[in-house]
Amino acid sequence: MRLLAIESSCDESAVAMLEFDQNQRPAVLSEVIASQSHIHREYGGVVPELAAREHLSSLPLLSAKVLADTGTRMRDLSAIAVTRGPGLKGCLLMGFGFAQGLALSADLPLVGVNHIEGHALSPLLDNPDLDFPYLCLIVSGGHTEIQAVHGLGRYQLIARTGDDAAGEAFDKSANLLSFEYPGGASLAALADTVNHSEFKLPKVMREAEGFSFSGLKTAISLLVKKEAVRIQDPQVRAELAFAVQESIVDALVFKLKAALSAGDYRRVAVCGGVAANQALRKRIQGLKGVDVYFPKLTHCMDNAAMIGMAGALRFLRSERLEAGGTVMPRWPLETLQ
Ligand code: KG4
Ligand code: ZN
DSSP: OEEEEEEOSSSEEEEEEEEEOTTOOEEEEEEEEEEOHHHHGGGTSOOHHHHHHHHHHHHHHHHHHHHHHTTOOGGGOSEEEEEEESSOHHHHHHHHHHHHHHHHHHTOOEEEEEHHHHHHHTHHHHOTTOOSOEEEEEEOSSOEEEEEEEETTEEEEEEEESSOOHHHHHHHHHHHTTOOSSOHHHHHHHHTTOSOOSOOOOOOBOOSSEEBOHHHHHHHHHHHHHTTTGGGSHHHHHHHHHHHHHHHHHHHHHHHHHHHHHSOOSEEEEESGGGGOHHHHHHHHTOTTSEEEOOOHHHHSSOSHHHHHHHHHHHHTTOOOOTTOOOOSSOOGGGOO
């Protein structure tokens, strides 16, 4: 079974071609991403209208490339999978409309995929031995939650952020430390150049039900003002970055440990852009009594392969998008079946 997958929920246009064997094991035959961060950088964040326009021009080119790279004709495909939500409405509409057009013209079934489900199932792409159930820490620029993944469409929310996402906390802190948007990965790279910090940031709030990262931003903003002169020193800046990273990673690991001790899980998976963070990976790899799974780095960030993974499993369950269906900019994972 060969499937074309399309992702456009935020500022990455992505297309992938996947093939599944009889045991539903995936092989990613080709995948391409057009990142738009250079466009949004000067505005300090994603500009929805610009992002949507970029998707419109990128997606046809990316799809043509993936089809050509894999020598696939439209009639060789079993289905097309596309992100239906959650995400920026204008961006979702571009990918969705494009996929609908392709499906209609080639008379192919279309499957609408939940982007968060894509992230939650992304560890299956690169870990053939990973089985349900697993505890999944989903940490991206837009989402931070822990879900118990019992199977396709069987999700149980364990904890969620009440305000910013972990990636957003990294990016906002990075902005305060004068990194270009999105600065999360650059802040992490600088933090990794030192192994201690003279700065102690307050613990990220660990409310009963979830996380709260907004207090961290205030604390850093005050610290940056107070240390305005010393921060010019590269060592001081690196130690500040280290403190930020420690604070975010510590909160995530704390909640994950609490979830592990409250349930009987033997597997932990981590996904989303922040799963690329090396300090977080190390801490989670050190957890005792559980097997730990990560997607490869390119499948942590927004990508189309994960949409193909979730789309294929739903296609095999005979799910099809009804004619006239449209995007769902707000679409919590635990409402899926
Ligand atoms: O999953 P993703 O590509 O997009 C969303 O769905 O949001 O995640 C992007 C987020 C950004 O906030 C980015 O700064 C963060 O992931 N990120 C990192 C690292 N690499 C990407 N944060 C911390 N450390 C990293 N190495
Ligand atoms: Zn995402």
